[in-house]
Amino acid sequence: MGKAKTVIEKIWDKHVVHQEEGKPDLLYIDLHLVHEVTSPQAFEGLRLKGRTVRQPNRTFATMDHNVPTIHRNVIKDEISKKQMDQLKINCDEFGVPLAGINHQHQGIVHVIGPELGLTQPGKTIVCGDSHTSTHGAFGALAFGIGTSEVEHVLATQTVWQQKPKTLNVKINGKLGVGITAKDLILAIIGKFGVKFGTGYVIEYTGEAIRNLSMEGRMTICNMSIEAGARAGLVSPDETTIEFLRGRKYAPQGEDFEKAAAEWKQLASDEGATYDAMVEMDAEEIEPQVTWGTNPSMCIPISANIPNPENATSESDKNEIKHALEYMALEADQPISSVPIQHVFIGSCTNSRLADLQRAAEIVGDKKVHPDVRAIVVPGSQTVKTQAEEIGLDRIFIDAGFQWRGAGCSMCLAMNGDIVPPGERCASTSNRNFEGRQGAGAQTHLVSPEMAAAAAIEGYFVDVRKMAVPTA
Numbered sequence: 001m002g003k004a005k006t007v008i009e010k011i012w013d014k015h016v017v018h019q020e021e022g023k024p025d026l027l028y029i030d031l032h033l034v035h036e037v038t039s040p041q042a043f044e045g046l047r048l049k050g051r052t053v054r055q056p057n058r059t060f061a062t063m064d065h066n067v068p069t070i071h072r073n074v075i076k077d078e079i080s081k082k083q084m085d086q087l088k089i090n091c092d093e094f095g096v097p098l099a100g101i102n103h104q105h106q107g108i109v110h111v112i113g114p115e116l117g118l119t120q121p122g123k124t125i126v127c128g129d130s131h132t133s134t135h136g137a138f139g140a141l142a143f144g145i146g147t148s149e150v151e152h153v154l155a156t157q158t159v160w161q162q163k164p165k166t167l168n169v170k171i172n173g174k175l176g177v178g179i180t181a182k183d184l185i186l187a188i189i190g191k192f193g194v195k196f197g198t199g200y201v202i203e204y205t206g207e208a209i210r211n212l213s214m215e216g217r218m219t220i221c222n223m224s225i226e227a228g229a230r231a232g233l234v235s236p237d238e239t240t241i242e243f244l245r246g247r248k249y250a251p252q253g254e255d256f257e258k259a260a261a262e263w264k265q266l267a268s269d270e271g272a273t274y275d276a277m278v279e280m281d282a283e284e285i286e287p288q289v290t291w292g293t294n295p296s297m298c299i300p301i302s303a304n305i306p307n308p309e310n311a312t313s314e315s316d317k318n319e320i321k322h323a324l325e326y327m328a329l330e331a332d333q334p335i336s337s338v339p340i341q342h343v344f345i346g347s348c349t350n351s352r353l354a355d356l357q358r359a360a361e362i363v364g365d366k367k368v369h370p371d372v373r374a375i376v377v378p379g380s381q382t383v384k385t386q387a388e389e390i391g392l393d394r395i396f397i398d399a400g401f402q403w404r405g406a407g408c409s410m411c412l413a414m415n416g417d418i419v420p421p422g423e424r425c426a427s428t429s430n431r432n433f434e435g436r437q438g439a440g441a442q443t444h445l446v447s448p449e450m451a452a453a454a455a456i457e458g459y460f461v462d463v464r465k466m467a468v469p470t471a
């Protein structure tokens with residue numbers, strides 16, 4: 001028997017096509033996902049050099065960042081419109097399959113890959129987008145690349161990559177009732193910071209990770225990038241296999257069983273070693289809310305906003321002060337006393353059917369608070385259709401939410417969905433950077449359940465209290 005290997009090493013070793021002392025490795029790429037924002041110059045580069053797309057059948061494009069979520073075909077912003085028109089031209093010219101704006105499979109690139117079964121265990125997956133790490137949930141090695149690399153992959157189906165170090169993030173025990181994958185990843189980043197993953201690919205292990213659904217694993221892997229990591233993944237298991245069975249681009253019939261047997265072999269071997277490891281107990285985690293301007297600035301719903309005076313270093317103190325100023329919050333104020341004006345349920349972190357279902361359960365027959373504007377933006381047209389088939393749209397609309405078309409939407413405010421300056425938004429997305437949801441907008445990252453609860457109450461509440469029947 002050979003050396004015990006991690007899933008990361010197994011995938012890496014199978015994909016190296018060229019190796020040279022002192023240089024990065026050249027990796028073969030199984031799946032290249034493309035969206036309208038980071039691809040125009042890459043295609044233009046090919047055109048100028050007279051090159052073709054090496055493997056159009058391993059390339060798949062969609063439109064997401066710029067897509068309006070109401071009046072889909074009225075694109076007011078000139079640059080947005082140009083990027084979308086250009087993607088269509090490029091895909092037609094180079095023979096790349098495209099789920100364009102009115103296509104039934106259109107959606108956020110990190111939602112449609114898994115949904116269509118394009119994302120599979122053992123694959124190397126790249127996209128000109130940092131949250132490509134999402135696909136790692138399937139036991140794939142998936143990472144974001146820059147536009148010049150997009151051109152390189154289009155032309156050669158390979159990319160130069162430094163072999164990453166491996167980091168085991170082990171979550172022991174079980175998550176409490178009402179605690180979600182979003183709370184878990186926020187708590188992990190809250191505890192270890194926004195840099196602890198730098199230079200590593202994370203493998204998430206432990207009982208709490210094994211117990212997560214694929215949707216939960218995607219939420220975790222999605223935010224690996226917010227911990228500084230190159231990528232994040234989970235070893236494939238039965239949950240992975242059952243999610244993929246019958247998906248459009250997954251192997252079918254006997255081929256699926258064959259693939260599934262191989263996928264299981266990919267899981268990290270017993271006794272495999274990592275370059276580093278951190279551990280956390282799932283039991284200690286409460287619903288999380290970010291109060292600051294990076295995802296590590298988060299606290300449990302029962303806690304008070306930090307006081308810069310208690311910081312352990314001068315730089316931490318200044319950082320907290322600055323964040324409190326931008327967020328217009330008081331030190332020591334209970335986070336549960338903060339009123340919000342906007343709620344955004346969506347983004348590649350939390351816009352899948354299961355996310356919307358759980359949010360709808362919290363909503364029930366309650367109404368959105370009169371001071372709150374709340375929107376639900378399904379991650380894909382497929383999610384939207386499925387949600388409508390089971391009546392989720394009615395629950396949200398009857399409660400006073402806006403029910404929108406699929407896209408990135410208010411996650412990054414590129415498409416007219418904006419939080420006005422000085423207003424506060426409970427958001428299920430992954431980034432609370434200054435200006436992320438609009439200039440001067442104040443973002444609080446939460447789970448879909450916590451966002452739904454905040455929409456109803458008008459401020460942050462412990463969702464576990466809302467879930468308990470009152471009669």
Ligand SMILES: CC(C)[C@H](C(=O)O)[C@@H](O)C(=O)O
Nearest residue numbers: 037038065128129130131412
């Ligand atoms: C536009 C794109 C390059 C960007 C990313 O890479 O992440 C976006 O998706 C984001 O979330 O900020």
Ligand code: SF4
Nearest residue numbers: 131347348408411412
């Ligand atoms: S939903 Fe947000 S984080 Fe995800 S790809 Fe779109 S802009 Fe980036």
